[in-house]
Amino acid sequence: MRMRPSMENEMKLFGRSCLGLALAASAVMAPAAPPSSKRSVSDPVPRAGQVSIYRDEWGVPNIYAAREADGFYGLGYALAEDIGESFYLMILAARGELAATLTFAELSPAAQARAGGADAMIENDYQAKLWRIHEEAERSVARLEPRLRDNYEKFAAGVQAFARQHPDKVPAWAPRDVDVADLVAMGHWLLWLEYQAGQGLRECRRGGIAPASFAMVKGDATASRPPTEGFSNQWAVMPNRTATGGAILLSDPHGGINSEFFEYRLHAGGFESAGFSVGPMMLLARNARVGWAMTTGAPDVADCYRVATTSPDNRAYRFDDATIPIENEMIEIKVKGRAPERVPAKYTRHNGVPSPVVREMPGVVYVVSTPYFLNLEGMHNSAYLMNRATDVDGFRDALNNGGMFPQNVLAADTKGDIFYFRAGLTPRRPAAIVDPLLILDGNSSSTSWTGLHPASDQLAIKSPAAGYLQNNNVDPLSMSDPAPEMLKTMPTHLYKDGRTSGQTSRSLAALRALEALPNMTESDAFALATSVKLVDEQAWVEMMKLAVAGANVDLGSNEPLAAFIKDLLNFDGELRADSTSALKYVYFREALRPGLTLEDIEGLSKAFDDPTKLSSRLQARFVGAMETAFARLLKMPKGLQRLYGDEFRLRTGPDSSEPMSGGNLILPQTGINECTIRERLCGTSLMALYYAPPNEKGERFAILGSRIMRLDFYSPQGIRTYSLQNPGQVHEAGSPHSHDQARDLMSKRKLKQVHFDWKDLRDNVVSSVKLHVE
Incomplete structure (x- = not known):
């Protein structure tokens, strides 16, 4: 799950309503007791109505409570303390009240980097209101699992308690009325334009129709919202192919550094979970027996329709023999310090759900229809039940409501089983739809959905004979060799989403490694x-x-x-920080790209499969690119001795950075090039990083990639976990935990131990707080 910079600028901005809970908390801070006076193994759990939060050496909160809901109270309190600004921004973004509440100048520098500018804040609010995210979230609250609804109420109360007790640590603009609807909405808004509705938006673009931005609707610009994409890594290995005594699972979502995910560990009334949450939704996690990973790739969960209207002003359209009015409303976007903006929003009711008009022309509109529009509770219910599963069979049951957002989901358990599920709330399409990835005719019932697929129809694989599974953003046809047998008879819309097809360089690297490791050790897994x-x-x-x-x-x-040239030809394929040949190779590839024709790229692709087929024309271009790269490198600090890590850097503070390994050959690019024609020509390392263009010093800083990694080792005795949150647990500048994991882990390609059990945690407690829930 990875967001490109365009998505970061539009979606990482971040409700409304009033919960009015009469819950309050008092906190007593205390340093961790010295090792000689640690609590006993049976003593970390306080009595009912209390919550204990123990911080480890990385600042990660380990939350203990006698009751489940009290644990969520502690989670809300800890999250507000660590990433409060980011959390409140997500709440405002999901409400569509970002621009109304604050100006771009009022954001902290870190928040400004995520916000992307004043126009992006207005764009965010327009999209939130167009898709009615918060409005539908309010309706969905009653459909949450009852216990989960109680948990979310307590989470909101914990957030509010921290704000009351520490007003100096809460932004003046932060909403003080966060409620359950806000928590439902923010989880969807972070993902919506990429996944739930994103597939329909991409189908419009694939057909040459760019969905409109706020500026387009207002008539101030011709540019549309740029497309977004997501990437991630996941793999799992069964015990018969490991030397560790059980299964092994990797979860490595890619996304923006300084993301909105929050690392936690929770033990509350029998509910146990550790991982990374979006607010209270424990989306990428493990419990005592089961863990899971997610990557981009899914069924086709949304459609783009072309709807011919009955007049140039698009007031109605024909559907079969009926004339149906197009719903019209005005969206008001309040902007702090100036008059509000008002723009029209239009909807059809294709497939029985509100389907926003995403592009309008005289006599025709294009709409996107997704069943998620009226099912915001499903993802939250699934995530909750996944956390309560005791094995992969129970985990599969937790996905049966179909509400999980569209993803490749991969799980493992302490029994040694692994399980893959191609998740998504997927419409049934009639046979008349030859290819649902194209723009469909919106004037005929022949393209209407005939219901929704039950979970039993979805692609699911449990403990395959090969002994391993992976999906690093590929079509299931390329997920393993041979492809899953069930795909031969499965409708393609149940596994094709129009963007994951063929082998990615990361998927191929994982497959080759898994095939070559019949007895994976712990060291192999880390490597x-x-x-x-x-x-x-x-x-x-x-x-x-x-x-x-x-x-x-x-x-x-x-x-x-x-x-x-000698050093360049010694390149071993590793983008190591201490490598001179890696940087020379990057310079060569950057020098080669400009001016490549489609004919050149086709020739490159053939020579990539068989280097002896490199044409004389391309040979000459290669040599010219080497000379250009050489001349460029001579002008850089350290010249030919310049290291990859001298240029590719990881920020470890406002004014500090470390050399970084890993990256990709996609490089800054525009238009058609070898990467867009064939992804494997531009590989990405498994520890994936994407860098900003060079600054005036020639430094390129990592902005996207691996940043919330988790590596699980399963056995009948339990699960050992190692994790990484880049750059750190806390967003507050100046905190010792704002960039410590970037400095001490990410830059060194290391992970930290997760102290899931009290016996592992008790000697690593650095501070503690006890909350009294009233």
Whole structure:
């Protein structure tokens, strides 16, 4: 699950309503007791009505309570303390009240980087109101699992308690009336334009129709919202292929550094969970017996319709033999310090759900229809039940409501089973729809849904004979060799989403490693999770060698150029911080790209599979790119001795950074190039990072990629977990935990131990707080 910069700017901005709970808490801060006077194993859980929060050496809250709802109270309190600003921004964004509440200048520097500008804040509010996220969330509250609704109420109360007790640590603009509807809405809003509605929006774009932005609707611009995409890594191995005594699972979602996910551990009234949450929704987690991962890839859960209207002003349309009015309303976007903005919003009722008009032209509108519009509770209910599962069979049952947002879901349990599920609330399409990934005719019932698929129809795989599973954003047809047998008879809309197809470089790297490790050790698992090797880059090295030999390059008269080429041809495919050849290779690829024609790219693709097929024209281009890269590198600090990590950096504070390994060859790009034609020509390391363009010093800072990683080792005795949150647990500048994991873990490709059990935690408690829930 990864968001590109465009999505970060529009969606990581972040309700409304009034809960009015009469819950209050008092907190007593206390340092951790010295090891000689630690609490006994039976003593960490306070009595009912109290919550204990123990902070470990990384600042991660370990929350203990006698009652489940009290534990959620503690979770809300701890989250508000650690990432309060980000949380409140998400609440406002989901309400569509971001621009109304504060100006861009009032945001902290970190929040400004996520917000993307004043126009992006208005765009956020427009999209939130167009899709009625908070309005539908209010209706969905009654459909939450009753216990979950109680938990969310207590979570909101915990947030409010922290705000009352520490008003100096809460932004002046932060809403003080956070309620359950806000918590439902924020979880969806963070994901909505990428996943639940995103598939329909992409189908519009695929057909040449760019969905309108606020500026387009207002008539101030012709540009539309840029598309967004998500990526992540996941793999699982069964005990018969490990040396660790049980299954192994990797969860590695990709996204913006300084993300909105919150690391926690919770033990409350028999409810146990550890992982990363979105507010109170424990989305990427494990309990005492089951854990799971998620990556982008899903069934087709939304459709784009072209609807011819009965007049140029688009007031109605024909549907079969009936004339149906198009619903009209005005969206008002309040903007602090100036007059509000008012723009029209239009809806049809395709498939029985409100379907927003996302692009309008005289005599025709384009609408997106998704069943998630009226089912915001489903994802929250599923996530809650997943956390209560005791094995992968119970985990599958937790997904039966179909409400989980569209994802590849991969789980493992302490019994040794692993389980894959292609999740998504998927409409049944009639046979008349040849390809639901195209824009459909919205004037005929022949393209209308005939219901929703039950979970039993979805692609599910339990403990395959191969002994492992992975899905690093690929179509299930490319997930394993051979492809799952059930795909032969399954409707394609149950597993194709129009963007995950063929092999990605990350998927191929994982598959090859899993196939080559019949007895995976713990060390093997860590190495694979944090690998910075690009798959198949040896093919590029062979092409470069062929180019140098074929061009008869005279290196004798230019020793520096000879040294450059020698080091370049020694590239081992690893983007290591201490490598000189890795940086030379990046420079070569950047020099090669400009001016490549479609014919060149086709030739590159053929030579990638067989380097001997590199044409003389491309050989000459290769040599020219080497000379250009050489000249550029000579002008950089340290010249030919410049390291990959001198240029590719990870921020470890406002004014500090560390060398970073890993990355990709996608590089800054526009238009059609070798990456857009064939992804494998531009590999990404499994420890994935995406960097901003170079600054004036030639430094490129990581902005996206691996940042909430979890590696689980399962056995009948339980689960051992290691995790990483880049850059740190706390968003507040100046906190010792704001960038410590970036500095001490991410930059060194390490993970920290998760102290899930009290016996592991008790000697690592750095501070504690006891809350009294009234």
